[in-house]
Amino acid sequence: MSIEIRLLQALWFILPAYVANSVPVQISKVKVLERYGRPIDGDRKWLGTRILGNGKTWRGLFSGIFMGTFIGLIQVLIQQDVTGFFGVSLPQMSIELAFMLSAGALMGDMAASFAKRRVRLRPGDPAPLLDQLDFVFGAFFFAWLLTGTIDYDRFFVIVVITPVIHLFANFIAWIWKLKRVPW
Ligand code: CTP
Numbered sequence: 001m002s003i004e005i006r007l008l009q010a011l012w013f014i015l016p017a018y019v020a021n022s023v024p025v026q027i028s029k030v031k032v033l034e035r036y037g038r039p040i041d042g043d044r045k046w047l048g049t050r051i052l053g054n055g056k057t058w059r060g061l062f063s064g065i066f067m068g069t070f071i072g073l074i075q076v077l078i079q080q081d082v083t084g085f086f087g088v089s090l091p092q093m094s095i096e097l098a099f100m101l102s103a104g105a106l107m108g109d110m111a112a113s114f115a116k117r118r119v120r121l122r123p124g125d126p127a128p129l130l131d132q133l134d135f136v137f138g139a140f141f142f143a144w145l146l147t148g149t150i151d152y153d154r155f156f157v158i159v160v161i162t163p164v165i166h167l168f169a170n171f172i173a174w175i176w177k178l179k180r181v182p183w
């Protein structure tokens with residue numbers, strides 16, 4: 001199978017997780033929702049440092065799961081048309097799968113925050129590759145809980161392209177002066 005088709009299939013599968021992972025960042029910039037930005041760990045500490053930190057909020061968790069699942073619903077509705085348009089078969093999306101990919105993405109992100117706090121990294125401190133891939137691992141784990149299978153080829157494609165997409169998107173944001181550093 002050609003590389004473009006593999007890419008397309010991989011992106012179609014992981015799209016709800018991508019959305020679930022990016023929505024919390026955007027929502028955090030909406031002023032009127034600030035009061036829902038209470039940290040999930042309720043400010044609590046464990047062994048001297050925050051369990052998760054202020055970067056993991058209920059607002060982010062719920063908005064991410066909701067929007068990721070919503071995108072999955074749209075994918076279900078347009079699956080036939082997109083398949084026809086590209087002339088390739090795409091992995092079947094379902095609401096349940098979109099929900100699990102989204103919830104898993106945010107759980108993976110929280111697990112990484114938990115790990116970062118344990119080694120005394122503060123919210124926002126970089127943990128290269130972990131920061132970019134935490135949600136992918138969580139999404140695949142939760143999808144596996146639902147379906148009992150993992151497509152390792154697809155997993156590999158996504159693990160490779162996700163950091164690349166990240167760097168590329170950050171670079172564009174830097175060119176547009178939305179970010180102060182290009183990474
Ligand atoms: N965010 C949120 N709730 C979540 C996940 C993310 O509100 N469950 C928002 C926060 O505003 C957070 C931002 O998205 O600061 C970026 O997320 P991320 O980079 O994962 O968090 P960091 O602030 O870097 O913190 P950490 O070191 O814990 O990953």
Ligand code: MG
Pocket residue numbers: 109112113131134
């Ligand atoms: Mg993170």
